[in-house]
Every structure is written in C-alpha cells, then in structure tokens.
Amino acid sequence: MGLDTRPLSTLHEKGSYEVADFEVPTGREEEWRFTPLRRLKGLHNGTADASGKVITEIEAPAGIRVETVGRDDERLGKAFVPADRVSAQAWASFAEATVVTVPKEVEASAPVVIRRHGEDASGAAYGHTTVVLEPFAKATVVLTHRGSAVFADNVEFVVGDSASLSVISLQDWADDAVHVSQQHARLGRDARFVSHNISIGGDVVRVSPSVAYAQPGGDAELYGVYFVDGGQHLEHRLLVDHTVPSCRSRVDYRGALQDQDAHAVWIGDVIIRAEAEGTDTYELNRNLVLTDGTRVDSVPNLEILTGEVAGAGHASASGRLDDEHLFYLQARGIPFDEARRMVVRGFLGQLVERIEVAEVREKVAAAIEAELDRPERDR
Amino acid sequence: MATLEIRDLHVSVGDGEDAKEILRGVDLTVKAGETHAIMGPNGSGKSTLAYAIAGHPKYTVTSGTVTLDGEDVLEMSVDERARAGLFLAMQYPVEVPGVSVSNFLRSAVTAVRGEAPKLREFAKETKAAMDALSIDPAFAQRSLNEGFSGGEKKRHEILQLEMLKPKVAVLDETDSGLDVDALKVVSEGINRFHDGDPETGVLLITHYTRILRYIKPDFVHVFAHGRIVEQGGPELADVLENEGYEKYVKAGA
Numbered sequence: 001m002g003l004d005t006r007p008l009s010t011l012h013e014k015g016s017y018e019v020a021d022f023e024v025p026t027g028r029e030e031e032w033r034f035t036p037l038r039r040l041k042g043l044h045n046g047t048a049d050a051s052g053k054v055i056t057e058i059e060a061p062a063g064i065r066v067e068t069v070g071r072d073d074e075r076l077g078k079a080f081v082p083a084d085r086v087s088a089q090a091w092a093s094f095a096e097a098t099v100v101t102v103p104k105e106v107e108a109s110a111p112v113v114i115r116r117h118g119e120d121a122s123g124a125a126y127g128h129t130t131v132v133l134e135p136f137a138k139a140t141v142v143l144t145h146r147g148s149a150v151f152a153d154n155v156e157f158v159v160g161d162s163a164s165l166s167v168i169s170l171q172d173w174a175d176d177a178v179h180v181s182q183q184h185a186r187l188g189r190d191a192r193f194v195s196h197n198i199s200i201g202g203d204v205v206r207v208s209p210s211v212a213y214a215q216p217g218g219d220a221e222l223y224g225v226y227f228v229d230g231g232q233h234l235e236h237r238l239l240v241d242h243t244v245p246s247c248r249s250r251v252d253y254r255g256a257l258q259d260q261d262a263h264a265v266w267i268g269d270v271i272i273r274a275e276a277e278g279t280d281t282y283e284l285n286r287n288l289v290l291t292d293g294t295r296v297d298s299v300p301n302l303e304i305l306t307g308e309v310a311g312a313g314h315a316s317a318s319g320r321l322d323d324e325h326l327f328y329l330q331a332r333g334i335p336f337d338e339a340r341r342m343v344v345r346g347f348l349g350q351l352v353e354r355i356e357v358a359e360v361r362e363k364v365a366a367a368i369e370a371e372l373d374r375p376e377r378d379r
Numbered sequence: 380m381a382t383l384e385i386r387d388l389h390v391s392v393g394d395g396e397d398a399k400e401i402l403r404g405v406d407l408t409v410k411a412g413e414t415h416a417i418m419g420p421n422g423s424g425k426s427t428l429a430y431a432i433a434g435h436p437k438y439t440v441t442s443g444t445v446t447l448d449g450e451d452v453l454e455m456s457v458d459e460r461a462r463a464g465l466f467l468a469m470q471y472p473v474e475v476p477g478v479s480v481s482n483f484l485r486s487a488v489t490a491v492r493g494e495a496p497k498l499r500e501f502a503k504e505t506k507a508a509m510d511a512l513s514i515d516p517a518f519a520q521r522s523l524n525e526g527f528s529g530g531e532k533k534r535h536e537i538l539q540l541e542m543l544k545p546k547v548a549v550l551d552e553t554d555s556g557l558d559v560d561a562l563k564v565v566s567e568g569i570n571r572f573h574d575g576d577p578e579t580g581v582l583l584i585t586h587y588t589r590i591l592r593y594i595k596p597d598f599v600h601v602f603a604h605g606r607i608v609e610q611g612g613p614e615l616a617d618v619l620e621n622e623g624y625e626k627y628v629k630a631g632a
Contacts, residue, residue, distance in 0.1 A: 323436060324473045328523075331433050331469075332487035332539060333461035342486065346477025346522070 015081035019046070019092050022085035031084055034265040034297050036233055039204045041150045041178050043086050043124060050093060051123030054116050054149050058098065061110040064139065065101040075099055076130055079156040080184035083208070083239075087182040090126045090152035097128035100141065102163075108139035111357050118149025121176045127153030133163035135188070142360055143169040146201075150178045161188035161215065167195045168360050171234075172367065173202035180206045187247070189215035196355055197253075199226040199234045200367050206265075210239040211249060213276075218247040224266075225351050225364065227371045228294070230259030237267040238283070242276035246310075251283035254351055256344055256371075260293035268300040268314060277308035287318035288347055290340075341372050381448060381464065381546035381578055383409040383432075388443035390424075390431045401427045403605035404443070409547055409580040414573060416583045416591060416616065419602030420624040425584045426470060428602075429551040433467040434460050447547065462491055464546030468536040468553050474525040480535065481505065481519040484542060491543050508541050512568050529556035537568035547580045548572065554590035566593030588620040603627040 016022065024045045025032040032044075042048035060066045069076070076097050082088035100112055114129065131141055137160065145151070159165045165185075173179060179202055185193045199205050211220040226234045240249040255264045266285040287296045300314040321343055329339035348368055355361040390402035401424045409415050419425050431438045432445060434457040445452040447463055455463060475483070484505060489495045496504070509516055512534045524532050533553055540548055550569065554562055570593070573581050583594060591599075591613070599615040600607045601624070608627050609615070 322473075325475050327433075327435055327457060328469070328473045328475065329478075329483070329486075330457035331461055331467055332483070332543065333458050333490035334486050335458050335490065336456070338486065338490075339458070342478050342483070343475065346475060348477075350477040350522075 015083050016088060017077065017082060017091055019085060019088045022088055025085060031237070035206055035235060036204060039178065039233065040086070040180065041121070041124065043089060043150060043152050043178065043180055046089070048124035048150060050126070052121070052125035052150050053119040054125040054127060054151050055119065056098060056127070057115040057117070059113040060100065061108055061112070063103070063106050064108055064112060065103070066112070067099045067101075068096050069099050070096055073097065073099065075132065076128060077156070079130070079158045079186040080154065080182070082154065083182065083210070086152050086180040087154055087208070090128065090154050090180075090182075093126040094128040094153070095126070097130060100129070100131045102133045102137040102139045104134040105136040107137070111140040111142050113142045113144070116143070116145045116151070118147035118151060118173065118177060121148040121150050121174075121178065124150040124152065127151065129153065129155045130158070131156065131165070132158045133160050133165050135160040136162050138164045140166040140168070140357060142357060143167070145169075145171050145173055145179060148174045148176050152180045155181065155183045157183070157185040157193065159185060159187045159191040159193050162190045163188065164192040165194070166356060167193075168355055168357060169195070169197050169207070170360065170364070171197070171199040171202055171205050171207065173205065175201065175203060177202040178204045181208065183207065183209040185209075185211045185220065187211065187213050187215075187218035187220060190217035191219070193218070193220045195220075195222045196351070197224040197236060198364050199224070199236070200371070202232065202234070204233045206235040206237070208237040208239070210241070212241050213244045213247045216244050216246040218244075220248070221250045222252075223351050223354060224253035225348050226253075226255040226264060227348070227368060228255060228257040228262040228264045229371065229374070230293070231261045233263045233265070235265035237265075239269045240271070240281065240283075242270070242272045242279045242281065245276055246278040247276065248280040249283075250281070252351060253285045254287070254348055256288045256290055256348060257294035257296065258290040258371075262294040264295070265297045266299070266316075268316075270302045270312070270314070272304045272306055272309055272312060274305045277306055278310050279312065280310040281312050283314045285316045286347070288344060289318060289320050290344070344368075344372060381411040381580055383465075383547045383580060383582070384444070384446045385432070386444045388428075388431065388445060389441045390427055391439050391441050392427070392437060398439070400441070401438075401605055402431065405606055407600065407607065409582050411546075411578045411580055413598065414581040414583060414594060414596045415598045415600060416585060416596035417600045417602050417607075418585055418588070418616065418619055420628055421586065423602045424605040425602050426551050429467055429549045429584055432465065432549055433457065458490065461543075461545075466540055466543055466545035466548045468540055468548065468550040470552040470555060472524045472532045472536055475523040476525055478523045479520055480523055483523050484539070487539065488542055504542065508538055511541070511571070512538055513564055514538060530558065530561040533557060533561065533565055537565050541568055541572050544572070544576065546578065547582065549582045549584070551584045552586060553583075554585055554587065562590060563593060566590060569594055588616045591616050601627055603630070
C-alpha cells in the first residue's frame with residue numbers, strides 16, 4: 001500500500017445522532033470488546049426501561065447563567081456528534097438538558113457544581129449537559145455522580161477563543177450503578193481545557209472523554225484517577241483529535257486495582273491529522289495492581305498523518321507495587337502496610353494534587369484512603 | 380553496647396537451579412564505638428553483604444547468623460530490622476514518585492522512635508539536619524529522590540542516618556559518584572552521627588580509599604570472592620591504595 005492509498009484515520013470514524021445508525025454491539029467490536037455488555041442493563045440495545053431517576057442539583061456563582069432547557073434548544077448538540085450507540089441513545093432519550101453559560105470575559109468567582117444523584121438502578125435515565133465558555137471566559141465545573149442509577153449522558157464543553165475551562169468529574173456511584181458517558185470538548189483558538197476524571201464507585205462505569213480543536217493554539221490536559229475494587233469495571237476511553245495546527249494535548253491516567261475481577265480499561269487514542277502540523281502531544285497510562293485476580297487492558301493508539309509534529313509520544317505501564325520502593329521505605333522502619341499505602345497514595349496523589357478545587361481534592365484523597373482502608377475480608 | 384555480629388554468613392541470589400552463592404562464609408563483628416571499612420573489588424559481594432543485613436528480598440541467606448545485641452536479625456522483617464537499630468545507606472537510593480521527602484522523613488522517624496514527633500519540633504529538627512548537610516530546604520517538598528543528582532541522593536541518605544540515629548549504620552559505597560566537596564559534607568555527617576553517640580557502630584563499604592581520609596576506620600577488611608580475605612588496621616587501607624586488589628582477585632580465582 002503506497003502513501004497515496006493510505007486511509008484517513010481508522011479511529012473513531014463513525015458519528016451520528018441516530019441510534020439506528022449504530023448496530024447493536026455484540027462485544028466483538030473494537031470499541032465494545034472490553035465492556036461487559038450484559039451488565040449495561042440494556043443501555044446498548046434499546047431494552048433499557050427509561051423509568052430511572054437521576055436528580056440534578058446545580059450551584060453556580062453570580063454572573064454565570066444556568067438554564068434547564070428542553071430537547072429543542074438549539075444550543076444543544078452543536079459541539080459533538082455521538083460516537084457510539086449508547087451516546088446516541090442518550091441523545092435521543094434525554095428529557096431536559098442543563099446549559100451553563102459563562103459570558104464573555106467573565107471569570108467565575110467559584111466553581112459551578114453540578115450534582116447528579118441516582119435514586120434507583122432498576123430503570124435507565126438519560127442526561128445532557130452543555131457548558132459554554134464564551135471568549136476569554138474562565139471557569140471551573142465540578143460534576144459529581146452519586147447514588148444508584150443506570151445513567152447514560154452526553155456532556156459538551158464548548159470552550160471559546162482564549163477561554164479557560166477546568167472540569168472535574170467525580171464518578172462516586174453506589175455499588176450497583178451503571179454509567180456510560182461521553183464528555184466532549186471543542187476548543188477555540190488559544191483555548192485551554194483541563195479535565196479530571198475521578199472514577200471510584202459503580203458496577204460499570206464507561207467514560208469517553210474526547211477533545212476536538214476548532215482553531216490553532218488549543219491546549220488540553222486530560223487527567224484521570226481510578227480505584228477499581230473487586231468485581232468493578234471502570235473504563236476510560238480517550239480521544240484527542242488534532243485536526244488543526246499548533247495545538248497541545250497531554251493525557252495522564254492512573255489507576256489502582258485490588259481484589260477479584262477488578263477490571264480497568266484505558267484506551268488512549270490520539271490522531272494527528274495531515275493538517276495538524278506543530279502538534280505537541282503525550283499520553284500516559286499507568287496501573288498499579290495491588291492484588292491477584294485483577295485485570296487491566298491498556299491500549300494507547302497514536303496515529304500520525306503528518307511528519308511535522310513538535311512532539312508525539314505515549315506510554316503505558318501496568319504492574320505490581322515496586323519491591324524496591326517498598327524495600328526502601330521499610331528499610332527506614334516503615335511497616336509494610338504503611339509503606340504500601342504511601343506508595344499508592346504517592347502514585348495517585350501526583351494527579352490528585354493537580355485538582356484545583358481544594359474541597360474536591362480533599363474528598364478524592366479521602367476516598368482513596370477509604371479504598372486503602374478496606375480490610376480484605378470486607379472487600 | 381551495640382554489637383552487630385555476623386557469623387559464617389552464606390547468601391545466594393536467584394532460585395533453584397539458577398541460585399548463585401555470593402557470600403561464602405562472612406565473619407564480622409562491629410561493636411559500639413567502632414568504624415569498620417570493608418574494601419574490595421567490584422563484584423566481590425560487598426553490596427550483597429549490606430543488602431543481606433538489611434533484608435532485601437532478592438537475597439537468600441542459606442546459612443549463618445546475624446545478630447544485633449544478641450537478637451536474631453534474620454528473623455526480622457525489613458522494617459523490624461530498621462526499628463531494631465540497623466540502617467543501610469544505599470548506593471542507589473530509589474525514586475519514589477509522589478512521596479515527599481518531608482512526609483517520608485516524618486513516617487520513618489515516627490516508626491523508628493515509636494511515636495510521632497511534634498510538628499513544630501520536627502520541622503526545626505529537619506531544617507537543622509538539612510542545613511548541616513547543605514541541603515536546600517525546598518527539597519522537603521519534592522518527591523523522594525526523584526530527579527535528585529547522585530550527590531543529592533547521598534546527602535539525603537546521610538540526612539536519614541542523622542535523623543533516625545541507628546545503633547549500627549551500614550554505608551554502601553556512599554562515597555561513589557561524589558565530588559570532593561560533597562564527599563566532605565557527607566563524611567562530616569557520618570562523623571557527627573558516630574562521634575555524637577559512643578554507642579553506635581559504622582560499617583563502611585567502599586571501593587576506594589578516598590573516603591577514609593575523612594572517616595578514620597578502626598579496622599579495615601578486604602573482601603574478595605564473597606568473604607573477608609584479610610583484615611588489619613587503618614594501615615591496610617594505605618597498602619590497598621598503593622597495590623590495589625589484584626593479588627586478592629587472583630588468589631581466589
């Protein structure tokens with residue numbers, strides 16, 4: 001195959017607002033092969049009963065507009081196209097959407113907090129959120145997910161020229177929850193986007209953060225921390241699509257796993273299109289396996305279609321706690337269990353400390369401590 | 380009186396058929412107030428001795444005994460050995476991402492002393508110890524050993540030595556990779572530790588005689604082929620300086 005016949009990117013070519021445009025996944029498809037479809041409670045094949053209830057509460061500082069709107073609001077769905085069947089199902093099924101607007105040149109004085117609380121996991125619920133930062137605006141948005149639910153949603157971040165948005169999404173669901181979410185950011189010229197996904201709770205959580213650049217100069221940093229317990233499936237699928245020149249992206253996702261059938265999936269797709277000269281990208285995934293019986297699937301994909309990149313790289317490593325780390329700490333008198341905690345805390349903590357909202361940062365740190373505290377018999 | 384007693388110590392690395400004996404019967408006694416230098420060529424097993432005393436999981440003791448004040452060290456876990464009063468300054472201290480120097484020091488001091496030091500006093504103590512070793516206080520907030528130069532790592536090993544105050548310190552090639560200034564600073568730290576408490580012993584492992592200009596050994600042992608092949612006083616170091624290890628290497632080959 002010569003250069004002339006080289007195909008465009010093979011990653012994520014499909015997108016549609018119509019559920020019917022996507023085949024019902026069987027589990028053999030590349031984008032579904034790691035996900036336990038049987039545990040999705042029908043979100044993927046149309047059999048989910050839309051009787052679930054997820055309550056949304058929003059707190060926002062003065063100067064920021066928060067609206068609850070109907071399906072026909074023309075601002076919805078402008079920044080993204082559903083990339084898989086569940087996302088299309090959520091787009092087709094939500095009853096009302098939340099639109100947060102940070103007006104031009106406004107710097108939010110406090111974070112916008114969007115709390116989702118699931119009432120029960122017997123029926124499905126759907127959501128849609130659109131966050132718009134007008135040019136030169138600056139804001140932080142915190143999304144929290146708690147309670148029991150079968151929830152599919154799409155979140156759009158429209159970051160205007162020279163605007164700066166920081167998002168923290170906390171998946172702290174109850175043990176029986178199922179959550180499938182697409183989070184898509186579209187960056188304007190010189191826009192900055194920082195995202196933290198923290199996934200701790202839930203039976204199955206599948207979050208797909210993606211970034212597209214509308215203009216040059218965009219800068220996206222995507223961080224993720226997850227702690228997977230026995231029986232849990234926590235999946236993060238990232239896509240950064242460099243379609244314009246001189247944009248930057250950084251991806252760093254780190255997770256810890258413990259106990260039987262804890263399953264972490266990380267997919268990191270980065271495309272540098274032929275037009276995207278001067279792209280600077282690096283993606284990293286690391287997993288710390290704390291016990292036997294866990295499984296990690298970590299798949300970085302970097303597709304480069306131009307020779308003119310400023311930097312492009314990826315790395316993935318999954319392994320047990322490093323004996324040399326433990327030895328060093330123990331050789332200074334620190335008992336094994338504490339040494340183990342220090343290493344795990346340190347490994348995840350490097351990302352946790354990047355969370356700018358102190359209250360959220362402390363909660364995440366406490367949640368990690370709670371995971372480490374779980375005595376084996378209770379796990 | 381701190382006494383570290385090593386008797387007929389045999390140590391292997393690897394399992395089963397791949398097991399390779401590295402230490403072949405080491406006898407050594409380090410008493411309080413004494414400084415012993417173990418010198419020898421590369422690959423003679425010096426570092427293995429250090430790691431075996433500290434309990435590194437890579438090394439298996441196949442026979443022999445190690446006791447500290449009569450207590451069986453080989454029965455203890457790595458952290459128990461440290462709490463019993465053994466300290467190993469490592470040749471290659473590992474980087475531990477995300478664990479800050481100050482957090483690490485506090486955890487180690489708490490474990491070794493058996494109680495958490497008061498925050499204020501601990502901060503003062505740490506600062507004084509860092510000053511004495513010319514360590515920039517900003518290092519307290521950095522990840523342990525991460526991005527430290529060779530010399531900075533060694534200074535931090537000695538910082539830990541001075542703060543943990545063990546009974547017996549084993550220093551594994553602490554002098555390697557240091558320029559003269561750093562060597563002086565590090566040696567002074569070791570001397571402060573040793574001279575500050577007559578109940579402490581030092582076992583200094585080194586390839587070169589250079590550090591012995593700053594730290595005066597009472598005994599010098601030559602290590603070759605997994606055991607001590609000659610012992611003497613400080614004058615033995617001068618002989619090694621002039622003649623090298625050649626005759627010991629050949630003798631055992």
